[in-house]
Amino acid sequence: MPSKTPPSPPYDLAIAGGGLAGGLVALALARLRPELTIALIEAETHFGGNHIWSFFDSDVAAGHRWLVDPLISRHWDSYDVHFPKYSRKLNNGYNSIESKNLDRELRKRFPADALKTGQKVTRTEPGRVHLADGTEIVARAVLDVRGGGDISALETGWQKFCGQMLRLKTPHGIDRPIIMDATVEQIDGYRFVYCLPFSDTDIFVEDTYYADTAALDSAASHSRIAEYISSRGWTIESILSEEKGQLPVIYGGDFEAFWKDNQGVEARAGARAALIQPITSYSLPMAVRTAFLIAEMPEITQNPLDTMLRDLAKDHWRKGKFYRLLCAFLFLGAEPEKRYKTLEHSYGKSEPLLARFYAGNSTLMDKIRLLSGKPPISVSHAIWLLLKF
Numbered sequence: 001m002p003s004k005t006p007p008s009p010p011y012d013l014a015i016a017g018g019g020l021a022g023g024l025v026a027l028a029l030a031r032l033r034p035e036l037t038i039a040l041i042e043a044e045t046h047f048g049g050n051h052i053w054s055f056f057d058s059d060v061a062a063g064h065r066w067l068v069d070p071l072i073s074r075h076w077d078s079y080d081v082h083f084p085k086y087s088r089k090l091n092n093g094y095n096s097i098e099s100k101n102l103d104r105e106l107r108k109r110f111p112a113d114a115l116k117t118g119q120k121v122t123r124t125e126p127g128r129v130h131l132a133d134g135t136e137i138v139a140r141a142v143l144d145v146r147g148g149g150d151i152s153a154l155e156t157g158w159q160k161f162c163g164q165m166l167r168l169k170t171p172h173g174i175d176r177p178i179i180m181d182a183t184v185e186q187i188d189g190y191r192f193v194y195c196l197p198f199s200d201t202d203i204f205v206e207d208t209y210y211a212d213t214a215a216l217d218s219a220a221s222h223s224r225i226a227e228y229i230s231s232r233g234w235t236i237e238s239i240l241s242e243e244k245g246q247l248p249v250i251y252g253g254d255f256e257a258f259w260k261d262n263q264g265v266e267a268r269a270g271a272r273a274a275l276i277q278p279i280t281s282y283s284l285p286m287a288v289r290t291a292f293l294i295a296e297m298p299e300i301t302q303n304p305l306d307t308m309l310r311d312l313a314k315d316h317w318r319k320g321k322f323y324r325l326l327c328a329f330l331f332l333g334a335e336p337e338k339r340y341k342t343l344e345h346s347y348g349k350s351e352p353l354l355a356r357f358y359a360g361n362s363t364l365m366d367k368i369r370l371l372s373g374k375p376p377i378s379v380s381h382a383i384w385l386l387l388k389f
Contacts, residue, residue, distance in 0.1 A: 011039040011114075013300055014129045014139035016121040017146035018042025020053055021270030021287040023102045025143065028067055028291035030109045036300065039137050040106065041129060043120040047106050048099030050243050052163070052196070052204060054177075057093035058355035059285040064292055068284070071101040074198055079177040083344040092355050094177050096196055096204075097284075121146060124264035126302045141302045143294070143309075145270045150261040154253030154274070157331040158214045158246055159281050162221035163194070163206035165240040171200040172234055180347075182340045184228065190330065190339035193228050202240065205229065210330060210339060214246040247281035250274065251327035255317045259310070266306035269294075273313040277360055278323035285359060286316065322367050323360070346370060 013029070015022045018040050026040045040047070052073075060068060078091045106115060120132040124144045129137040178195040185191070189211035196204040205228065207221040221244075229236055255274070262272060269275055275286040293312065297304060330342045347354065353366045362370070 011137065011139040012036040012141070014039040014041065014137050014142045016041050016124050016129050016142065016144045017270070017272075018044075018047040018106075018115075018117070019049060019145065019147055019270065020051075020099075020102065020283060021275075021290065022143070022145040023047055023106055024067060024287050024291040025145070025269070025294055027105060027109065028295040031066075032295040033300075038110065038114050039116060039129075039139060040110070040114060041116045041119050041121055041131070041137065043118070045117050046100075046103045047115075047117070048102035050241070051099040051245075052096055052243065053099070053284050054094060054096045054196070055282065055284045056355060056358050057095070059282070059359050060288050064288050067288060067291060068095075068097065070105055071097045073098045073101060074196070076176045079179045081179055081347050082181040082183050083340065083347065084183055085344055086348070088347060089176075090351055090354065092351060092358075094179070096177075096198075126265055126306075141300050141305050142265045142267065143305065144264050144268045144272055147271045149272045151248055151253075151258065153255075153257035153261055154248065154250050156248040156250050156253075157189075157327065158211050159208065159249050160211060160214060160216045160244075160246040161194075161206050161208040162216065162218050162225070162242070162244045163204055164222065164225055164242050165198070165202065165204045166229070167237045167240055168201045168203065168229075169235040169237045172197060172203050172232070174203065180343065181228075182343065184224075186337045186340060189336045190343065192340070193225075201237075210249065212331065212336070216244060216246055218244055247276075249281055249327055249331070250276075250278050250320075251324045251331055255314065259313070265302070267302065267309045268313065269309060273309065273316075275313060275316055277358070278320045278327055280358065282358070319360070322362065326370070 013036060015025055015038065022040060026038055029036055029038055072095045074096050076094045078089055079094045081088050081090070121129055122132050123130040124142050126142060127138060129142055131137070174195060174197045177197065181193040181195070184193055188209050191209050194206040194208055198204060205225050207224050258274065269290045270283055270287060275290060276283045277285065290312065293308065294300065294305070297308065330339050334342060349369055353369060356362050356366055
């Protein structure tokens with residue numbers, strides 16, 4: 001066992017995890033609570049990992065946009081979807097953030113001693129963060145926003161993806177994102193291609209699956225991306241970067257068991273608290289909301305922080321029941337090669353309904369409309385799932 005060094009000087013808040021959720025909390029506090037001393041602890045050498053995060057304009061309240069606006073790499077006024085039955089342009093603005101922007105803003109706004117990279121957290125407890133090298137960080141309050149955690153108590157499918165930022169030899173001719181191109185061959189569940197045009201010749205292309213397992217064949221995905229590029233008549237000049245991931249898509253489970261299975265402080269956020277959009281696994285909208293809730297607390301100490309965030313997670317789980325039902329329709333009700341019909345059905349609804357849907361603010365009438373019409377799954381499966389959930 002390595003010998004322990006004396007605890008570091010105490011901070012007002014220690015944030016275990018320097019991804020999107022932890023980074024946004026830190027940035028919100030830097031502006032709204034500059035008197036507080038913050039320790040942001042990340043296992044990697046930079047914050048945010050290797051990701052592109054995206055969100056719709058309707059996902060973030062106007063009064064909260066100042067938090068994310070400096071991070072945005074590109075904004076588009078609209079986006080497209082393509083399904084076998086139809087293609088559609090939707091006029092909800094769309095934004096993408098490259099993780100390097102989060103790292104840049106954190107280093108701009110915090111002193112070096114607040115940003116602790118290359119330090120893996122092994123355990124959190126009230127007032128202390130334990131690191132792999134045996135040292136401890138002491139704080140008045142601790143927030144755990146490390147990704148992952150034990151999800152064995154949850155019922156999930158998987159959204160898995162491989163993406164490449166490509167530079168093409170000639171302009172691609174796309175002026176807005178393609179959020180879903182489901183006209184591609186359906187493999188391993190619901191498959192679609194996602195395209196973000198960052199410049200006339202630079203485009204991010206992602207091969208995405210809603211599948212039953214998290215197994216990801218990167219080589220096969222890269223090959224399918226190359227086939228997609230060729231089918232559009234484009235030629236790759238170079239691959240600028242790559243990313244991949246496997247995100248749980250939650251359609252059921254025991255929230256209380258999930259919470260107990262993940263030890264440490266009760267103050268949790270991000271994926272560690274299941275604060276994600278159940279259908280898309282988008283985490284940014286809830287991460288923004290959480291950051292403001294924390295920053296607006298009268299006093300950030302452990303017990304109030306624990307209570308507030310556990311209540312937030314429980315409320316989000318309760319409100320997500322309808323979306324988990326739709327996920328169950330997708331994963332349990334439809335044959336894998338026909339799962340695309342669930343999204344094809346949903347995307348035929350009105351633009352305001354879809355905006356509320358992605359923001360997790362669906363009204364009762366929205367829910368009725370999403371379930372109306374010819375079911376994209378068999379009636380017997382639909383009735384069974386409605387009774388189950």
